[in-house]
Amino acid sequence: MTGPSGVGIGWRPEIAGFVAELPGLRFVEVVAEGVPSSGPLPPGLAQLRERGVTVVPHGVRLSLGGAEPVDPARVAHLAAVAQQVDAPLVSEHIAFVRAGGLEAGHLLPLPRSREAVDAVCANVARAQAELPVPIALEPIAALVEWPDDELDEADFLTEILDRTGALLLLDVANVHANARNRGTDPLALLDRLPLERVAYVHVAGGAEHGGFYHDTHTDPVPAAVLELVGALCARQRPPALLLERDGHYPPAAELRAELDALAAAAGFPAVT
Numbered sequence: 001m002t003g004p005s006g007v008g009i010g011w012r013p014e015i016a017g018f019v020a021e022l023p024g025l026r027f028v029e030v031v032a033e034g035v036p037s038s039g040p041l042p043p044g045l046a047q048l049r050e051r052g053v054t055v056v057p058h059g060v061r062l063s064l065g066g067a068e069p070v071d072p073a074r075v076a077h078l079a080a081v082a083q084q085v086d087a088p089l090v091s092e093h094i095a096f097v098r099a100g101g102l103e104a105g106h107l108l109p110l111p112r113s114r115e116a117v118d119a120v121c122a123n124v125a126r127a128q129a130e131l132p133v134p135i136a137l138e139p140i141a142a143l144v145e146w147p148d149d150e151l152d153e154a155d156f157l158t159e160i161l162d163r164t165g166a167l168l169l170l171d172v173a174n175v176h177a178n179a180r181n182r183g184t185d186p187l188a189l190l191d192r193l194p195l196e197r198v199a200y201v202h203v204a205g206g207a208e209h210g211g212f213y214h215d216t217h218t219d220p221v222p223a224a225v226l227e228l229v230g231a232l233c234a235r236q237r238p239p240a241l242l243l244e245r246d247g248h249y250p251p252a253a254e255l256r257a258e259l260d261a262l263a264a265a266a267g268f269p270a271v272t
Contacts, residue, residue, distance in 0.1 A: 016044030032057035037080035111146035154192035171202035
């Protein structure tokens with residue numbers, strides 16, 4: 001089974017009709033928690049699978065970075081969805097979303113500490129033991145950093161990937177956001193990441209508010225993020241790139257233009 005390739009888009013019910021009409025589409029990503037673990041798939045997804053479009057389940061609720069062991073029922077759901085859509089891999093975030101029984105409702109950043117590395121690796125191992133396919137891990141965008149960081153971002157991510165054998169889901173919009181908000185060089189991070197481990201790449205829009213760049217997924221992809229896609233591909237082109245859009249959907253022509261711009265920046269065939 002091969003992984004995703006080319007340019008894809010995040011499948012959402014609100015744009016299912018638009019996605020269904022993309023003639024060159026080869027893969028989509030779907031929020032795993034929004035897909036039933038048994039029974040029929042949502043109609044749009046079922047039709048894409050019949051066309052041979054690869055579907056990658058993307059988890060948002062495992063809380064792999066939590067100090068508590070990952071919930072077996074959530075892992076079982078992700079595994080079942082992967083089998084439902086015949087996925088070549090699944091993905092989740094290096095983040096936590098709950099602690100002490102409280103749900104944050106957001107992806108929260110970890111301190112880049114040795115203890116956090118151990119917690120992530122333990123939870124990834126628990127998930128890998130039950131998943132039928134490989135897992136790709138996505139670093140998140142964060143407006144703040146913990147004061148007790150012991151590792152920089154590149155060392156933190158590389159150690160987790162090395163110890164778990166997991167793949168990397170690299171979000172260039174997150175790389176841009178973190179560099180913009182921390183005053184660091186996004187290219188310096190790319191130069192130190194194991195780009196050969198990238199399974200696919202996320203690209204999304206954002207906006208400036210209150211002196212910070214927010215990774216909104218509801219705004220157009222800025223030129224700086226597309227330039228970062230080009231810089232990444234000049235170093236090592238990933239097998240696949242995916243446009244994320246989670247609300248405030250523009251007219252179809254604008255979405256097609258964003259997909260075309262992403263394909264052009266990466267040197268991939270257009271899907272529109």
